[in-house]
Amino acid sequence: MSAVTHLPAASSAWLPASPCAPDVCLRTQARTAGPLRRAARLTGAVLVLLAGLPIALALGRTAWRGAVTTRWSRLLLRALGIRIVTRRGFSCIGGAARARAVPEEDGPALLVGNHVSWLDPLVITATFACRPLAKAEVGRWPIVGTLAAGGGALFIDRDRPSALPGVVADMTAALRRGESVAAFPEGTTWCGREMGRFRPAVFQAALDAGVPVRPMALRFLEGAAAGPGSAVRGGAAFHEGAGVCGGAGERAALSTRPSYVGDDTLLASVLRIVATRGLVAEVTVFPAVRLDRPAAYGGRTPRREARMALARIAEAQVRTGLAGPGERAVAA
Numbered sequence: 001m002s003a004v005t006h007l008p009a010a011s012s013a014w015l016p017a018s019p020c021a022p023d024v025c026l027r028t029q030a031r032t033a034g035p036l037r038r039a040a041r042l043t044g045a046v047l048v049l050l051a052g053l054p055i056a057l058a059l060g061r062t063a064w065r066g067a068v069t070t071r072w073s074r075l076l077l078r079a080l081g082i083r084i085v086t087r088r089g090f091s092c093i094g095g096a097a098r099a100r101a102v103p104e105e106d107g108p109a110l111l112v113g114n115h116v117s118w119l120d121p122l123v124i125t126a127t128f129a130c131r132p133l134a135k136a137e138v139g140r141w142p143i144v145g146t147l148a149a150g151g152g153a154l155f156i157d158r159d160r161p162s163a164l165p166g167v168v169a170d171m172t173a174a175l176r177r178g179e180s181v182a183a184f185p186e187g188t189t190w191c192g193r194e195m196g197r198f199r200p201a202v203f204q205a206a207l208d209a210g211v212p213v214r215p216m217a218l219r220f221l222e223g224a225a226a227g228p229g230s231a232v233r234g235g236a237a238f239h240e241g242a243g244v245c246g247g248a249g250e251r252a253a254l255s256t257r258p259s260y261v262g263d264d265t266l267l268a269s270v271l272r273i274v275a276t277r278g279l280v281a282e283v284t285v286f287p288a289v290r291l292d293r294p295a296a297y298g299g300r301t302p303r304r305e306a307r308m309a310l311a312r313i314a315e316a317q318v319r320t321g322l323a324g325p326g327e328r329a330v331a332a
Helices: 035-059 065-079 120-127 144-150 161-176 203-209 266-274 300-322
Strands: 082-088 099-102 110-113 130-135 154-156 180-183 213-222 231-233 236-239 279-285 288-291
Touching: 035 065, 035 144, 035 266, 065 082, 065 120, 082 120, 099 300, 110 120, 110 203, 110 300, 120 130, 120 180, 120 213, 120 279, 130 161, 154 161, 161 180, 161 203, 203 300, 213 300, 288 300
Parallel strands: 082 236, 082 279, 110 180, 110 213, 130 154, 130 180
Antiparallel strands: 099 288, 213 279, 213 288, 231 236
């Protein structure tokens, strides 16, 4: 089976379901960390979490909140034994969609990517200064909820469809203030070997705020190291090659160990992560996308078409970022 395929759509557009489950998708780690390394990682992560509490309470809506959150996210990931490698993706937008790539555009953007794990918002905020969109349950977790709120997370209650317009309005307001917002339009997590459809609702925030959409593909790899010639920028290695290699030209393997799917528990997921050696979060960043004529989408139905056009383009790009050598991405 291709590593990136389409599966039947979920029965609910608001609460999409993933077929991934721990007993089906999780693979044995290639290299296991010893007991001392695991204990050190857990201890380090707890210390970073506790140290972040007073910082989160003091941050508020400050100009340097994004930079502090980025550095703190990198520190927590490093404590867990995870490195970040960032690759540049390339876009080719064809067909009838009235959209264009804007690779050199700076400023705020709606960052969208596939969803694999509870680690994803940490990986994205460690790569970009942004405000992640998180499920409301995260805001109620002890310590973690305080840290997320202090870091600028926006919360969405997936059990209340009527709350969606308010969430989109909050995202739009943040984007208009010059803050990038990160969202995971699948609405649920997949194991990393496959991904779901992008739901179009969150893309309305980019249209209302007049900002581009920047797609990102997220993969977790084992036994990986930044390849020759890669540069380090802001703590993340930008890699130009087709894949990430380990020592002596050995290609890293896709890892499902960090995935958080089905009836998995947070504790079980954390223990798997700290037990895995050589774990790398690979982020493939694609050029931002804008609609050519956003004013043409003024009515209710055209606005829906605009959202769906952006969702299809972003999903297709992310799928190409998930397909490794010898794998075939299925376009949206």
